[in-house]
Amino acid sequence: MSDRGGGVDCVFCRLIDEGSAHWVARAAEACAFTPLNPLAPGHTLVVPTRHFTDVFECPPDALTASMSLVQRVAAAMRTALDASGVNILSACGPGSEQSVPHLHFHVVPRWVDDGISTWPTGRSRRSLTGDPGARLAAALDRRP
Template sequence: MDCVFCQLILEGTARWVSREAEACAFTPLNPLAPGHTLVVPTSHFTDMFETPPDVLTASMTLVQRVAAAMRAALDASGVNILSASGPGSEQSVPHLHFHVVPRWVDDGISTWPTGQSRHCLVGDPGTKLAAALNRGHKPHHGS
């Protein structure tokens, strides 16, 4: 098995925060902040584009619950939810995952991009997105 997240799920060796039928949550080995948690689907889906809507819904519901628990248990004043999908996104593990990072005022880290993309498009990107959505483009399931 090549996927590190699938292996953790199969072996049960992660530091679990929550294990549910469609999604699970665990703490990473090198957290960005105390309580930093990863939420992943329990089945293997490479990225946002491949994941079925019901699995994505279950994953995001767990993200929301983890975020609320961070506020209640860790006294976090906010959270950052970070995810990357696809080759151009700096995705580090080819299994859909969401970093839920608790934040506190003046905690000394920044998870927000500091620069802008150098990629240029012809035409208005918002108009192109609206047209694609209106044509009913749906995510692909499978590779």
């Protein structure tokens, strides 16, 4: 059983505990490894080492450590892989197509004319009443 809070059912906690991933970086708060089915050569997953399902439950310190590692991995992709850019992708929550319930960030190296697209091609069918930006601003003003 993981001491990270994710239990044996979390594939990422299991990888961290067993040390069985193809590691790119390992640190106390965050780690990075290559996935089994990469979108591009060098595609890397960055995860907090403690178990948090998504960005909603991740505390600021673990999120900061994870994003710092995302930035370092992205910079390494530019130098080591000669990538001209990166996509940083994360899905959080049931409506987002999150595939593994452990917060993770895909860092995907990109090159001009590499033949893939990681950008959504459609638009949501959801509509809301009122100005969504104003609703968000009001919610942010009510921070705990």
